[in-house]
Amino acid sequence: MNKNKVIRSQQLRFMVYTLIAFTMLFGIFGAIIFGQIKATLYAKTDSDLLASKRMLETGGAAVEGGNEPFPDKYGFIPRAKGRWPLTPRVIPLLWSDGKIVNAQQIGFIVYNHYFSDMTFNPSTIGVISNVTVQGKYHFRTVSIPYPEADGAYVQLLINVDSEQNLIDNFRRIIILCSAVFILLSISASYVLSRKMMKPIIRSWEKQVEFVENASHELRTPLTIIQNKLELLQTMPEKRIIDTFENIALSLSETRRLSRMTSDLLTLARADSTETQLEKQTIELDEFVDKVCSPYKEIAELSEKRMWLSLNSGIRLNADPGRLHQLLVILLDNALKYTGEHDSIGISTYVKENKTFIEVSDTGIGISEEGLSRIFDRFYREDRARSREQGGSGLGLSIAQWIVHSHHGTIQALHNEPKGVIFRIRLPKQ
Numbered sequence: 016m017n018k019n020k021v022i023r024s025q026q027l028r029f030m031v032y033t034l035i036a037f038t039m040l041f042g043i044f045g046a047i048i049f050g051q052i053k054a055t056l057y058a059k060t061d062s063d064l065l066a067s068k069r070m071l072e073t074g075g076a077a078v079e080g081g082n083e084p085f086p087d088k089y090g091f092i093p094r095a096k097g098r099w100p101l102t103p104r105v106i107p108l109l110w111s112d113g114k115i116v117n118a119q120q121i122g123f124i125v126y127n128h129y130f131s132d133m134t135f136n137p138s139t140i141g142v143i144s145n146v147t148v149q150g151k152y153h154f155r156t157v158s159i160p161y162p163e164a165d166g167a168y169v170q171l172l173i174n175v176d177s178e179q180n181l182i183d184n185f186r187r188i189i190i191l192c193s194a195v196f197i198l199l200s201i202s203a204s205y206v207l208s209r210k211m212m213k214p215i216i217r218s219w220e221k222q223v224e225f226v227e228n229a230s231h232e233l234r235t236p237l238t239i240i241q242n243k244l245e246l247l248q249t250m251p252e253k254r255i256i257d258t259f260e261n262i263a264l265s266l267s268e269t270r271r272l273s274r275m276t277s278d279l280l281t282l283a284r285a286d287s288t289e290t291q292l293e294k295q296t297i298e299l300d301e302f303v304d305k306v307c308s309p310y311k312e313i314a315e316l317s318e319k320r321m322w323l324s325l326n327s328g329i330r331l332n333a334d335p336g337r338l339h340q341l342l343v344i345l346l347d348n349a350l351k352y353t354g355e356h357d358s359i360g361i362s363t364y365v366k367e368n369k370t371f372i373e374v375s376d377t378g379i380g381i382s383e384e385g386l387s388r389i390f391d392r393f394y395r396e397d398r399a400r401s402r403e404q405g406g407s408g409l410g411l412s413i414a415q416w417i418v419h420s421h422h423g424t425i426q427a428l429h430n431e432p433k434g435v436i437f438r439i440r441l442p443k444q
Contacts, residue, residue, distance in 0.1 A: 022216060029208035037200035045189045052185055056178040060104075060155045061143050067105045067171050068157055104173045110135045110158075111167040139170065145179075146172070153179040221392075229279060229393070236268035236275075278409040282392065285416045292334040292420055299370065300325035300363055302335065306342045307361055313350060320358040327363040327370055329443065333421055341417045344410040345374040345437050353378035357434070370441045377434040381427065389427050390415045 106125070109117040113135060118126040129148050138144065139158040146156045154172040161167035243261040250258065303325055314321040342361075349359045353376045360375045381389060388394045393408040414437075418425040423441035430436045 022212060022219075025215070026208045026212045029211050030204045033204035033207050034197075034200055037204065038197055041193050041196045041200070045193050049186065049189055053182055056181060057155060057175070060173050060175055060178065063104055064143055064155060064157050064171055064173060067107075068159055071107075071169060071171075072159060106154075106172045106174075108133075108170040108172065109161060109167065110170060111161075111164060116167075135168065135170065140168065145175075152176060233272065233275065236272040239268045240265050240272075275409065278413060281413055282409065282416065285413075285420070292337060294332050294334050296330050296332050297335055297338075299327050299329055299331045299372075302331075302338070303342065303361060303363055303372070306339055307346065310346045310350070310359075314359060317350070318355040319350070319353055320356075322358065322360050324360065324362040324364075327365050329365060329370060331370060331441065333441070337417045337420070341414050341439075342372075342374070344414045348410060348437075349374060349376040349378065352376065353434075365443060368443050370443050372439040372441070373436055375430050375434060375436040377430065380429065380433050381435050386427050386429070390425075 106121060107117070108115050108121070108130065115126065115130060115133070118130075121130075129152060133148055135158075136146065137158075139146070139156050141157070141159065143155060143157045146154050148154060153175050155175050156170055156172045158168045158170040161169050243265045247253075247258055247261055255262065304323060307321070307323060311321045346359070346361075353359060357377045359377075360373070362371075362373045362375075364371050385394075390411050391408075392412045395408045415425055418439055418441070421441055423439060425437060425439045428436045428438060
């Protein structure tokens with residue numbers, strides 16, 4: 016499948032998922048806010064309705080000093096001790112045979128203006144609900160059976176036009192804001208999907224590059240080994256001494272193949288975080304001196320000078336095996352790319368509460384482009400020379416992983432007047 020098509024498809028999927036998530040969050044948030052506002056606005060209204068409902072159901076027990084029964088023909092409590100028993104906001108309607116029979120009590124003007132065309136809704140019995148009168152007046156209402164007559168009901172109403180107006184305005188604001196937020200979330204989803212795809216694209220590109228480079232690097236020794244073995248197969252009568260060079264070259268390529276496979280396995284485990292460090296407390300200067308000791312002899316045999324300047328004087332919490340591997344990679348690298356009478360230096364010191372390890376040389380150095388890519392896998396400044404010297408371009412990638420796993424940094428710098436410096440910075444324990 017085409018790479019760009021796959022990336023676009025995955026990005027679109029991320030964008031849709033993010034947009035759905037944003038929309039759901041905005042919807043849930045808006046619904047909660049709207050519900051809370053609505054409940055708050057109706058809280059006092061519903062409290063008054065319930066208080067009036069309980070008072071009528073108990074025959075006036077809710078009224079101070081009131082245990083009177085319903086004395087009038089409408090079943091409503093008269094003034095007790097100078098108080099009207101119902102809350103002034105509450106309008107009581109007495110329904111009988113589908114008609115309002117207390118129009119005189121509530122006032123004919125009020126009755127004719129609001130309730131003359133109203134019909135009784137049985138669903139309001141015992142349940143607080145909304146009712147709209149004449150299509151424009153809004154009430155909260157609850158109904159209870161009238162105890163003095165079968166089939167009669169008392170319906171309590173409170174006008175909530177102001178509350179309903181606030182709710183309608185708030186609903187419009189919520190809908191408008193939600194629409195704006197959804198439009199903004201489309202842009203945000205697009206940006207986030209692109210950001211989410213960046214590490215995937217980088218990983219894809221690195222994987223493709225890694226596979227291509229690994230295939231190329233593995234193909235060369237395998238081809239050499241195959242050719243030499245096929246050549247030996249055509250000369251069965253030859254003695255080993257007569258084919259020594261072919262055998263030696265095959266063994267050399269086999270060893271290089273083994274090292275490369277080991278390095279690839281190390282990097283694969285590093286990528287999967289499978290490899291765990293086994294840290295110990297070590298005397299850094301003593302440890303570095305011990306690792307560098309055999310390389311001093313190798314350098315002397317090659318007419319190169321190796322010097323040490325170990326001045327850190329600290330105890331470091333690190334994985335000795337990985338730290339040893341790190342120094343070996345850098346020392347091998349320095350020995351490969353230095354000539355006779357060149358020098359190789361190893362120094363340790365503490366600066367700005369950080370521990371530094373430097374491996375420098377006066378060898379052939381590296382270009383500006385090489386400095387920015389030297390830790391890339393399979394990168395080699397001079398591929399032909401590196402292959403002759405057994406390099407695979409994986410050593411410095413492993414070195415970088417070792418340093419990063421110790422929460423440090425490593426960088427390559429020009430060593431004036433020539434050569435290169437590898438500077439490692441580790442946190443001071």
